Amino acid sequence: MTRGTSRGGGPPGALLGACDPDDLPDGLVVADALGRVVCFNAAACRIARTTPEEALGAPLERALPLEDLTGRRWWSVTDPYGGLATRTGQPERNLLLPGNREVLVAARYIRERPLGPVGKVVVTLRGTEARRRTERSHAELIATVAHELRSPLTSVKGFTATLLAKWERFTDDQKRLMLETVDADAGRVTRLIAELLDISRIDSGRLEVRRQPVDIAAAVGRHIRAHSSCGQSPDRFVARIRRPLPELWADPDKIDQVLGNLLENAVRHGEGTVTIDIAPADGAGGGEDADDGKGTAVTVSDEGPGIPEESMARVFTRFWRGSKRGGTGLGLYIVKGIVEAHGGAITVGRAPSGGAQFRFTLPVGTPPGLL
């Protein structure tokens, strides 16, 4: 591809300073006072599926045969060189290229003097795939959320309706059992909504990190005790701490969420002993905030089936779940979002004993005012 595919309108460098039109991410098409194409950059060639040789010098309507969504020829409809002399261009809109390919088009009419004839028409083109992909992923998200909410809510509705209709006919034990199910399902809905709120904060970059000194070894100890008091054997967990650990400034609640999710996964999806290693790390995270290159690394390993090699790339995506024992598949997506919001990084691999191994690193994270 030739660079700066322009002709007749002076070198593109003169048009755009140091920038070559071929470097633009969007398609750029410029036509002269006669409606002949003088610039058709690389992105425009890709979007319109043409070559600079074919496009340059051709009439605008031939080089870029756009139609609106009702099939009318756009250049005839908009008539950039005729029409009112006050017109300055066309706002961005969805148009079609041959083969019904959608493209976002905006145009600007350049006049040498106000109300004078149009000397140049500048058109930008943008593919719609990226936008369509986001739209599709939003639609899928809504469908999945609706599905996830429906089953616990159906049960809540069913049991409460039954209890209200036939309260006298049930024994106390039966009523208690139903209310316990309602309670558990309502808990599930509440948790799911809290997770969805976290996700929307992560996706929009609004996850707030309130940093304060965190003793991560103590936090791991608390989680192990909590699991033990819920019936897990304390022998199931081994915490190995390599001291001295560097300072850690992080959001304690969010770090608890990360540890909680990883340990719960190791217990629920893994098997055998769960080993938690806490050690100083070099160049923690690799994130931009990895201030002085020091930080803390936490590795959670188990002895279960592990994550199949081909699924490792997907475990951190939302709603991905591998086993029947899975929950909603949001845990690791949130974990990754929290770790990254701290300027850290998380990876998944295989533990020496064959199970899953999750390792996350956090930079020291001293708040700027305290450096």
Ligand SMILES: Nc1ncnc2c1ncn2[C@@H]1O[C@H](COP(=O)(O)OP(=O)(O)OP(=O)(O)O)[C@@H](O)[C@H]1O
């Ligand atoms: N330690 C592990 N061993 C084996 N598989 C795991 C392990 N941790 C996670 N996985 C797999 O990764 C999937 C995604 O985990 P994630 O924590 O995101 O969701 P979940 O545990 O299914 O649901 P949630 O955490 O939202 O309640 C799990 O469904 C499971 O198949």
Ligand SMILES: [Mg+2]
């Ligand atoms: Mg989980």
